[in-house]
Amino acid sequence: MRALKDALSFGDLPIVERICFAAFIIFCFVFPWVTEGSFAQAVMIQFLVFCLYGLGWNLIGGYGGQVALGQAKNVGMAAYTVALLNVRWDVPFWFSTPLGVIIATVESFVLGYFLFRLKGHYFAIATICVSLVWQQLFINWDFIGGARGIELPLRETPNFVYMQFASPTYYHYFAFLLVLGAILFMNWFRKSKLGYQLRAINANEDLAESLGISIHWVKVKAYCITGIFAGMGGAFYAVYYNYIDPFSVMHLELSVMIALMTMIGGAGSMWGPIIGAMILIPLDRYLGAWLGGSGIVGVDFMIYSAMVMVIAAYEPRGIWGIIEKARRKR
Amino acid sequence: MEMFISAVVSGLLMGMLFALVALGLAIIFGVMNIVNFAHGEFLMIGMYAAFLTATGLSIDPLLTLPVSAGLCFVLGVCSYYALVKYLLKGPMLAQLLGTFGLMIFLRYLAMAIFGPDYKTVEHGVLIGKSINWGPIVISYSKLGTAVISVLAFIIIFWIMNKTRLGMALKATALDVEAASYMGIDTEKMRGIAWGLGGASVGIAGALLMNFYYVFPTIGMLFVMIAFAVVALGGFGSIKGAFIAGLLMGLIIDLGGTYVGPQHKFALIYLTYFLVIVFRPQGLFGW
Numbered sequence: 001m002r003a004l005k006d007a008l009s010f011g012d013l014p015i016v017e018r019i020c021f022a023a024f025i026i027f028c029f030v031f032p033w034v035t036e037g038s039f040a041q042a043v044m045i046q047f048l049v050f051c052l053y054g055l056g057w058n059l060i061g062g063y064g065g066q067v068a069l070g071q072a073k074n075v076g077m078a079a080y081t082v083a084l085l086n087v088r089w090d091v092p093f094w095f096s097t098p099l100g101v102i103i104a105t106v107e108s109f110v111l112g113y114f115l116f117r118l119k120g121h122y123f124a125i126a127t128i129c130v131s132l133v134w135q136q137l138f139i140n141w142d143f144i145g146g147a148r149g150i151e152l153p154l155r156e157t158p159n160f161v162y163m164q165f166a167s168p169t170y171y172h173y174f175a176f177l178l179v180l181g182a183i184l185f186m187n188w189f190r191k192s193k194l195g196y197q198l199r200a201i202n203a204n205e206d207l208a209e210s211l212g213i214s215i216h217w218v219k220v221k222a223y224c225i226t227g228i229f230a231g232m233g234g235a236f237y238a239v240y241y242n243y244i245d246p247f248s249v250m251h252l253e254l255s256v257m258i259a260l261m262t263m264i265g266g267a268g269s270m271w272g273p274i275i276g277a278m279i280l281i282p283l284d285r286y287l288g289a290w291l292g293g294s295g296i297v298g299v300d301f302m303i304y305s306a307m308v309m310v311i312a313a314y315e316p317r318g319i320w321g322i323i324e325k326a327r328r329k330r
Numbered sequence: 331m332e333m334f335i336s337a338v339v340s341g342l343l344m345g346m347l348f349a350l351v352a353l354g355l356a357i358i359f360g361v362m363n364i365v366n367f368a369h370g371e372f373l374m375i376g377m378y379a380a381f382l383t384a385t386g387l388s389i390d391p392l393l394t395l396p397v398s399a400g401l402c403f404v405l406g407v408c409s410y411y412a413l414v415k416y417l418l419k420g421p422m423l424a425q426l427l428g429t430f431g432l433m434i435f436l437r438y439l440a441m442a443i444f445g446p447d448y449k450t451v452e453h454g455v456l457i458g459k460s461i462n463w464g465p466i467v468i469s470y471s472k473l474g475t476a477v478i479s480v481l482a483f484i485i486i487f488w489i490m491n492k493t494r495l496g497m498a499l500k501a502t503a504l505d506v507e508a509a510s511y512m513g514i515d516t517e518k519m520r521g522i523a524w525g526l527g528g529a530s531v532g533i534a535g536a537l538l539m540n541f542y543y544v545f546p547t548i549g550m551l552f553v554m555i556a557f558a559v560v561a562l563g564g565f566g567s568i569k570g571a572f573i574a575g576l577l578m579g580l581i582i583d584l585g586g587t588y589v590g591p592q593h594k595f596a597l598i599y600l601t602y603f604l605v606i607v608f609r610p611q612g613l614f615g616w
Contacts, residue, residue, distance in 0.1 A: 061423065062423075065421065065422060065423055067422065067423055067426045067427070114607050115607075117607070117610065118606055118610060120422050121359075121363075121364075121365040121422075121426065122561070122565075122606060122610065124365075124426050125365065125557050125561070125602075126602070126603065126606050128554070129554065129557070129558075129599040129602045129603050130599070130603060132554060132595070132596075132599050133596050133599045133600060133603070136592075136593070136595060136596040136599075137596060140592050140593065252550075256430065256434070259427060259430075260427060260430070260431065260434075263423065263424075263427050267423055299438070299442065301434055301435075301437075301438040302434075302435055302438045302439060302442070305431040305432070305433075305434035305435040305438070306431070306435055307431075308427055308428070308430070308431035308434075309413055309428055309431040309432060309435065312417055312420060312424040312425075312427055312428030312431060313413055313416035313417055313420070313424075313428060314416065316420040316421055316423065316424035
């Protein structure tokens with residue numbers, strides 16, 4: 001009960017932030033009425049999915065300061081579970097999603113249990129390694145379609161059980177609900193014991209341990225929650241795009257995108273991931289659509305890697321850090 | 331048996347090159363505790379430099395060695411002064427994602443300039459020739475690469491251990507503050523460490539160009555091998571990097587022969603994973 005109250009109360013935030021948040025919700029709510037079926041709506045849905053990933057990653061990477069670069073494998077596992085069960089055994093979305101999320105979470109738990117014996121750089125490289133192993137396995141594993149991926153069968157009529165709708169608006173609202181849930185969770189999290197413990201670990205691990213925080217256990221817990229978020233995003237991804245392959249959901253590039261996005265927005269702050277996604281996703285999609293014809297590959301990646309370098313060098317707390325600084329000066 | 335021997339030989343030869351790639355990473359990590367994710371991209375740039383000079387001037391790829399070594403030295407120094415210097419002041423997250431950003435930037439820059447095609451050098455003293463020793467075939471280019479790699483390794487090892495510069499670098503690695511009290515310009519030392527790291531990987535790139543193709547995303551593959559080598563040898567240990575490089579070459583070639591070529595890179599990552607889980611300090615770390 002207390003947790004629910006914490007999650008729903010935004011009272012401790014400054015008034016400007018509350019207004020912005022309300023505006024964001026209204027914007028997301030109204031958006032599909034204005035743009036139904038357009039490119040903008042597709043971008044918006046992708047933005048929401050990345051918000052979900054980023055909010056999850058922010059837990060371990062931002063609050064916890066543990067650079068885990070393997071979100072994509074959790075996304076991929078859940079997406080593959082949903083797609084595979086759908087294709088092979090006709091299992092409805094609502095059954096396969098919990099299963100996929102559980103698989104992603106269990107993987108996070110097992111991996112986190114071993115990998116959190118490492119610190120700092122070692123941990124980051126290890127997570128990259130593991131996700132590359134998974135990526136290789138998924139590319140070479142024929143049972144799940146190998147490099148070709150899986151295509152979900154199209155149903156004849158719009159079907160709630162398999163999450164197939166005629167209009168992207170339904171997907172929009174579903175993704176929006178997920179993000180809203182994630183934001184409420186984060187709002188609870190930042191005031192929770194776990195949140196304080198994680199931030200203590202980020203600030204000074206030895207000190208945190210001497211205060212009686214079981215750092216290993218706290219990190220593993222946070223990592224599992226991150227896995228849940230990624231898993232939900234992945235399950236949604238599978239039914240929304242109706243097609244998945246190892247390069248779109250399992251790839252290291254996705255993990256990197258998530259981390260860089262959160263870093264640009266502001267790691268370790270409540271709104272950071274959303275700000276990051278708000279900048280990067282439209283930039284990515286519109287630049288891609290605009291430059292795709294002229295044949296220059298990867299300009300979008302160059303722009304945001306340059307942004308990341310500048311931000312990492314001068315303001316490691318990202319755009320949110322800049323906002324906070326300006327606010328304090330005033 | 332013959333398959334085994336030829337896998338061992340080719341593995342050892344490749345291992346010497348991996349050792350050289352890993353050496354650069356080990357120096358940088360040893361001196362300032364920062365992991366250079368862009369290391370593989372330095373290799374890629376070294377390879378492109380070698381490719382362009384070799385085809386542009388139509389000279390032997392071996393002669394392009396100083397060009398790519400010099401270019402990568404400058405690249406290393408520049409990235410230290412322009413980026414890493416500032417990253418070191420920030421938290422871990424900024425350090426990691428900062429060099430990660432550099433890596434992605436260089437990769438896609440190469441993609442935009444050179445396109446995603448695979449490119450090779452076709453003519454050269456070593457290219458296309460081999461020693462046939464019964465059933466075992468050793469290609470000249472791999473042998474030459476291995477020999478020059480070892481030479482370069484020895485030179486850098488000598489610089490690190492026997493010269494005043496090397497001592498200053500080591501002092502900086504051990505304790506920055508104490509080193510600066512002794513009159514060592516630690517900023518410069520760190521810059522030089524990045525330069526040396528870049529140069530070693532630049533040499534490796536020019537050598538690799540003799541028998542491998544270059545493409546913009548080649549960096550990821552080699553940087554992961556280098557991470558695995560450095561982790562196996564112990565972060566910051568130069569001797570460890572050499573032995574681990576040989577071991578890694580063996581693992582890749584034997585794995586490619588007996589497990590299947592499509593899984594050999596998964597094997598590298600798996601090795602790395604097992605090492606850090608069971609012996610995080612590596613073979614020669616402390």
